[in-house]
Each structure stands twice: as structure tokens, then as C-alpha cells.
Amino acid sequence: MLVETAIRAIFGRAAPQEVDGVVDGSAQVSDVTATLENQHLDGTGDKADEKGPKQQTDPPSIPICDLFPDGNFPVGEEVEHPIANDSRTGKNRFTDPEKKAMEGMSQDQYREIRQAAEAHRQELESTARKLIKENGLSAGLAFPTGCSLNHCAAHYTPNAGDPTVLGYDDVCKIDFGTHINGKQLLDQTAHPSGQRSLLHCRRNIIDCAFTLTFNNKYDKLLEAVRDATNTGIRTAGIDVRLCDIGEAIQEVMESYEVELDGKTYQVKAIRNLNGHSIGPYRIHAGKTVPIVKGGEAVRMEEGEVYAIETFGSTGKGYVHDDMEVSHYMKNFDTGRVPLRLPRSKQLLGVINQSFGTLAFCRRWLDRLGQTKYLMALKDLCDKGIVDPYPPLCDTKGCYTAQFEHTILLRPTCKEVISRGTDY
Structure with missing residues (x-):
């Protein structure tokens, strides 16, 4: 559903086709994102029968909470935790009564994260605002919709007036997220260390990405990266070392080759991009999930949420800052900084009220x-209050692909929260 929605949002119909060497359509990227953001915000579209059970319209326009008034949102794909090399985890967790009881204590968190995931599955920026009932920092989009093209792997979304056009031979990475109730709640039980448990934190950001192409010559590139992401998901679990996940991902990704215009390229994992843990109002919460071998031996822990994402390239497999900045995010750790410019103070107030520490564009x-x-x-960036995130690009002329899912490490199993019918 998500991939089909992206195509419909971009072209208003099925994907463009090449006929006698001529492509029958293209779309300006700025128009695409405008469609994704503005469509249905006024509540237009077919309405469900108010008297009977509500069913989603096509295109989606009914808020997810109205489709599931009892609060029981669809559960993602449930997978048993793997057994680590030292047998520390995995055994009997799926049926362990104690682990099931622990899950029962976190059902409110699970419901909220599943609500965000269902909105994510059904639409992109446009309708996501409506489906999740956007409400300031309580619910909304977690970061701008990325639509990075070709050699640009991440962090590109068009600024106003961007003339970039999406065409038949482009490789487009669609990367966006939703969040709901991203507030941190602490377990009130005191521990000997004096710290409180973060087991019941609200970690309700959904981060998911896929790659969209129209020319089938890129199929092997997409297959390599999709397979690598699914390998990372299979390998992940409680007590699994992050370095082991990276090694497994790289082995699968770099076993693929792709032929483009008569030349064969090995698909390379982009070694300076990675997955990450997700925290409340913090899309990158501290732990990184490498996609190559040699990462840290830090272990995944019960209750954590991770974005498992992989990037593959026909270029060098290394990205650098390039092009005009569109993504920004308030620095999570910056304290109070004096500002002299009234306009800077006013803009910071808007950022605090509308985005908090979530990314914006x-x-x-x-x-x-x-x-x-x-x-x-610029003043806020120069003072370290806001961080700019430029587009990340490999060598010009190469092609990059990305696939990503969000997983929740429940006590009994791992749940692939963002898994949908078509991805």
C-alpha cells in the first residue's frame, strides 16, 4: 500500500512507462512533496458511512484512531528473538509467563506506537498529518519526507523553488516518519543506583524507508538492499551485539552485483551510514546499528526501539555532505544560549513549540x-542551538538505495512495527 501510494502521489496515476524510448511522464520533486503534505489536510475525500463501522477511504482520509476506536491497532510482524552465540537470549521468551506479564505492563506504549505505525503504512506526509490527527508535539510527522535521488543517499527534501524533476531513470529514496505521544515516562520504582527505570518510556517514533524506481535495470540494486535490511531485522534481538548485525548485513549486501549500461558493479554497503536506536522526541537516541563489520560490541536491550536501515551504492560506498541544506534539528543537549537578535528568539520559539527536538525543514x-x-x-545554527543536516551523497553518477523498518524489542519477541502488505 505504501509504495502504491507514493507512486499515486507522485504521478496521480500508475508509474510512468517508457514507450519507444520516450518516457510518458515525469514529476517535479517540489510538486511531489507539496502533494504529500497538502492533500487531504482540509478533510476532503470520500467519507465513511457514519452509521456503520468505518472503513478507510481511497485515498485515506479517516484518522487511524477513528478506525480503531477501541485502541487495538494492528500488530506488526512478530518474530522470535534469535539465540546469541553465547546462548544469552531467545530461549523460551515467546511463551515465558514472566515475559508476557512484563508485556502486559507496557500495552499503552505498544498501542501508541502501533497507531503511529498504521498511519505510516497508509500514507506519506500529505495524509499522515490527518491520519495521525496532528497535534503539535503530541502527534505528527517525526521528520521531513526524504526523497533523495540517485547518488544522494539521504537528507534531501526540496526547499521552496527547487526545480528538480523526478524522471523514469531516477532512483528515489522515500524516507519519512510519524510520532505520537513522544513524552518520556519514568518508572517510579527506585533502584539501588538511584536511577529510575526507562522500561516504560514512550518511544513512539516510526522510521521507515523504501526505494522507488521505474526502470527495472535497478532491480538487483534494490533487491540487495532490501535483503540486507531483512537480514538485519532477522539478526537483531535482545542481547545481540550491534557489531554482529553489521557483519551480517554487509555479507549479504556485498554478495550482490548489478549490471548498468553494460558495466557490472558490486553493491557496496555505505559504511558511514547506519541504523540507530529511537528515543522519545529523539530519532537518533545514542546507539548505532552498523551496516558493515567492525562496529561496537554493545548489546541490544529489552524494551528498546531500533530503526534497522541499510544503504547500498554502486559508487565508493562512502557519503559526504553536499548540496543545499534542507533538514534541521534542534540540538538535544544544548542548554540555554543567550540570543541578541529578536528574530532569532522568535524563530526559536516557533521551533520549540512546533518541533521540539524533532527534525524539520x-x-x-x-x-x-x-x-x-x-x-x-543561520544565527541559531552558528550558536549550536540548531544543527543543519546537509544531503549525504556518494560519487556523482552512481546510484544508491535504502530500505528501513522500525522494530520494537518486546520481552517475548521482536515486533517489526512498520511492516506492511507491500513492504
């Missing part, structure tokens, strides 16, 4: 009615 500031803010935004 210039288009979202435009949508909030902000104008002539570039100098103030």
Missing part, C-alpha cells in the same frame, strides 16, 4: 507562515 517553516527567516536560522 524549511518547507515546514513556510507552512507555519514564517518568512525572511534564513538569517535567524
Whole structure:
């Protein structure tokens, strides 16, 4: 459903076709993101029968919480935890009464994260705002929709006036997220260390990505990266070392080759990109999941949420900052910094109220009615209050692909929260 939705949002119909060497359509990337953000925000579209059980419209327009009024949202794919090399985990967790009881204590968290996941499955930026009942920092989009093209692997979304056009031979990475109730709750039980448990934290950010192509010559590239992501998901689990996941991902990814225009390329894992743990209002919460061997021997822990994402490239397998910045995020660890410019103070207030420490882009500031803010935004970046995140690119002329899912490490099993019918 998600891939089909992306194609429909981009072209208003099925994917473009090549006929006698001529492509029958293309789309401007700025128009794509405008469609994804603005479609259905006014609540237009077919309405469900108010008297009977609600069913989703096509395109989706009914908020997820209205489709599931009892709060029992669809469960993601459930997979048993693997048994680590030292047999520390996996055994009998699926049926262990104690582990099941622990899960029962976290059902509120699970319901909220599944609600965000269901909104994520059904739509992109456009309708996601409506489906999740966007409400400031309580519910909404977790970060801007990435639509990085070709050699650009991540962190590209068009700024206003961007003339970039999406065509038949492009490789487009669609990367976006939703969140709901991202507030951190502490277990009130005191521990000998004096710290409180974070077992019941709200970690309700869903991060998922896929790669969209129209020319089947890229199929092997996409297959390699999709297989690598699924390998990472299979390998992940409680007490599994992060370095072991990276080694498994690289072995699978780099076993693939792709032929493009008569030349054969090995698919390389992009070694300086990785997956990550997810925390409340923090898309990168501290732990990294490498996609090559040689990572840290830190272990995954019960109750954590991870984005398992992999990137493959026909280039060098290494990305660098390039192109105009569109992504920004408030620094999570920066304390109070004095600001002299009134415009900077005003813009920081907007960022705090609308995004908190979640990522945002210039288009979202435009949508909030902000104008002539570039100098103030630069001032916030120069003072370390806001961090810019430039597009990450490999060698020009190469092609990159990305696939990603969010997993929840429940006591009894791991749940692939973002798994859908078509990905």
C-alpha cells in the first residue's frame, strides 16, 4: 500500500512507462512533496458511512484512531528473538509467563506506537498529518519526507523553488516518519543506583524507508538492499551485539552485483551510514546499528526501539555532505544560549513549540507562515542551538538505495512495527 501510494502521489496515476524510448511522464520533486503534505489536510475525500463501522477511504482520509476506536491497532510482524552465540537470549521468551506479564505492563506504549505505525503504512506526509490527527508535539510527522535521488543517499527534501524533476531513470529514496505521544515516562520504582527505570518510556517514533524506481535495470540494486535490511531485522534481538548485525548485513549486501549500461558493479554497503536506536522526541537516541563489520560490541536491550536501515551504492560506498541544506534539528543537549537578535528568539520559539527536538525543514517553516527567516536560522545554527543536516551523497553518477523498518524489542519477541502488505 505504501509504495502504491507514493507512486499515486507522485504521478496521480500508475508509474510512468517508457514507450519507444520516450518516457510518458515525469514529476517535479517540489510538486511531489507539496502533494504529500497538502492533500487531504482540509478533510476532503470520500467519507465513511457514519452509521456503520468505518472503513478507510481511497485515498485515506479517516484518522487511524477513528478506525480503531477501541485502541487495538494492528500488530506488526512478530518474530522470535534469535539465540546469541553465547546462548544469552531467545530461549523460551515467546511463551515465558514472566515475559508476557512484563508485556502486559507496557500495552499503552505498544498501542501508541502501533497507531503511529498504521498511519505510516497508509500514507506519506500529505495524509499522515490527518491520519495521525496532528497535534503539535503530541502527534505528527517525526521528520521531513526524504526523497533523495540517485547518488544522494539521504537528507534531501526540496526547499521552496527547487526545480528538480523526478524522471523514469531516477532512483528515489522515500524516507519519512510519524510520532505520537513522544513524552518520556519514568518508572517510579527506585533502584539501588538511584536511577529510575526507562522500561516504560514512550518511544513512539516510526522510521521507515523504501526505494522507488521505474526502470527495472535497478532491480538487483534494490533487491540487495532490501535483503540486507531483512537480514538485519532477522539478526537483531535482545542481547545481540550491534557489531554482529553489521557483519551480517554487509555479507549479504556485498554478495550482490548489478549490471548498468553494460558495466557490472558490486553493491557496496555505505559504511558511514547506519541504523540507530529511537528515543522519545529523539530519532537518533545514542546507539548505532552498523551496516558493515567492525562496529561496537554493545548489546541490544529489552524494551528498546531500533530503526534497522541499510544503504547500498554502486559508487565508493562512502557519503559526504553536499548540496543545499534542507533538514534541521534542534540540538538535544544544548542548554540555554543567550540570543541578541529578536528574530532569532522568535524563530526559536516557533521551533520549540512546533518541533521540539524533532527534525524539520524549511518547507515546514513556510507552512507555519514564517518568512525572511534564513538569517535567524543561520544565527541559531552558528550558536549550536540548531544543527543543519546537509544531503549525504556518494560519487556523482552512481546510484544508491535504502530500505528501513522500525522494530520494537518486546520481552517475548521482536515486533517489526512498520511492516506492511507491500513492504
